[in-house]
Amino acid sequence: MNRDLIASILPELVAIRRHLHRIAEIGLSEFETTRYIGDVLERWGFVLDRSYATTAIVASLQRRSSTKTVALRADMDALPILEETNLPYQSLNAGTMHACGHDGHVAMLLGAAYALSQDADFSGRVVFIFQPAEENFGGAKMMIEQGFLDHYPVDFLFALHNMPALETGKFSLRRGAMMASIDVVAVTITGRGGHGALPEQTADPVVAAGNIIVALQSIVARNVSPHDPAVITVGQIHGGSAATIIPDKVELEISLRALSPQVHALLRQRIEEVVVAQAQSLGTQASFDWKVGYPATINDDRAVDLARAAIRSTFGDDRLEDRAFAMMASEDCAFFLERIPGAYVFIGNGDSKPLHNAQYDFNDDILADGALFFCSIVEQALAK
Numbered sequence: 251m252n253r254d255l256i257a258s259i260l261p262e263l264v265a266i267r268r269h270l271h272r273i274a275e276i277g278l279s280e281f282e283t284t285r286y287i288g289d290v291l292e293r294w295g296f297v298l299d300r301s302y303a304t305t306a307i308v309a310s311l312q313r314r315s316s317t318k319t320v321a322l323r324a325d326m327d328a329l330p331i332l333e334e335t336n337l338p339y340q341s342l343n344a345g346t347m348h349a350c351g352h353d354g355h356v357a358m359l360l361g362a363a364y365a366l367s368q369d370a371d372f373s374g375r376v377v378f379i380f381q382p383a384e385e386n387f388g389g390a391k392m393m394i395e396q397g398f399l400d401h402y403p404v405d406f407l408f409a410l411h412n413m414p415a416l417e418t419g420k421f422s423l424r425r426g427a428m429m430a431s432i433d434v435v436a437v438t439i440t441g442r443g444g445h446g447a448l449p450e451q452t453a454d455p456v457v458a459a460g461n462i463i464v465a466l467q468s469i470v471a472r473n474v475s476p477h478d479p480a481v482i483t484v485g486q487i488h489g490g491s492a493a494t495i496i497p498d499k500v501e502l503e504i505s506l507r508a509l510s511p512q513v514h515a516l517l518r519q520r521i522e523e524v525v526v527a528q529a530q531s532l533g534t535q536a537s538f539d540w541k542v543g544y545p546a547t548i549n550d551d552r553a554v555d556l557a558r559a560a561i562r563s564t565f566g567d568d569r570l571e572d573r574a575f576a577m578m579a580s581e582d583c584a585f586f587l588e589r590i591p592g593a594y595v596f597i598g599n600g601d602s603k604p605l606h607n608a609q610y611d612f613n614d615d616i617l618a619d620g621a622l623f624f625c626s627i628v629e630q631a632l633a634k
């Protein structure tokens with residue numbers, strides 16, 4: 251039934267996906283995107299709630315009397331990347347591109363919304379979340395802070411993300427940590443600048459920064475258990491103006507990722523200790539500006555079992571992969587999954603360019619199965 255309904259609108263879903271690709275917009279600026287999504291949903295009879303996170307759209311369906319609620323979430327923002335695909339539906343907004351496939355996530359969720367709106371075969375409530383600003387501002391966090399979960403008490407939440415290099419249409423998930431937490435810290439090393447020929451009169455923040463970068467590598471190697479994944483990356487270093495001048499300060503920007511709160515706390519503590527000690531050894535000082543990060547994305551056991559049952563019954567055993575490892579990238583769906591049991595699931599995008607690459611494109615061959623996955627979850631979780 252759902253399969254036939256989705257098949258009947260598949261050409262429209264492809265057209266929707268490509269239109270969204272064309273009008274790609276950055277997080278919290280998804281105005282044209284949400285006008286378009288809203289028009290489609292209203293045409294299908296949905297009443298929209300636009301009260302959250304500037305551009306979020308929430309729609310819901312109630313069948314029979316059960317108050318049990320399943321939320322289905324799609325992110326819808328694009329990235330600041332100049333597209334190099336030369337596709338006929340290439341982004342019209344130069345420098346902004348759907349390079350993470352959120353155009354496809356929206357189209358899959360719309361397909362599910364259409365099919366479920368035509369189908370009365372469940373008991374309870376389905377809440378469709380079209381969420382802004384996954385990539386930059388934590389749209390999920392904003393929605394929660396603005397009371398979304400108070401107005402929509404949700405029992406389970408599910409989200410899909412396409413995954414390049416995973417076989418087309420294969421579903422992949424695991425219990426527990428699915429993706430890592432991320433924090434970013436800006437570090438300023440302040441010394442005493444001077445003439446490059448008179449180092450003895452200075453406190454050199456360049457040498458301090460060099461020692462810090464090397465010393466930071468010992469944290470994952472020597473302080474974290476080999477059984478606990480963690481990553482520390484120094485992604486930026488800025489300082490100085492000429493080869494003959496020792497500058498007053500050097501700035502570093504560091505990202506840290508972990509799967510557990512314990513390792514997360516350990517990384518934060520050790521980074522500060524190592525940076526301060528190294529800076530002091532050269533007579534320089536360190537200061538820290540911690541930016542708000544995303545927590546780890548943790549899948550709930552019962553939700554994973556529901557998703558697995560839905561995938562097996564709808565697509566067969568060979569379409570399900572039990573994922574061995576968490577991915578060390580991060581995802582703001584983590585904020586929802588901190589508060590509500592749920593599962594974040596990958597669907598294979600096949601042999602495509604990687605996410606966040608200027609030549610990436612979402613694979614339209616997985617649109618129908620993504621939509622059907624959401625429908626099947628609802629049937630499993632809200633069985634009559």
Ligand SMILES: [Zn+2]
Pocket residue numbers: 350385605606
């Ligand atoms: Zn992304």
Ligand SMILES: [Zn+2]
Pocket residue numbers: 350351352384411
């Ligand atoms: Zn993404």
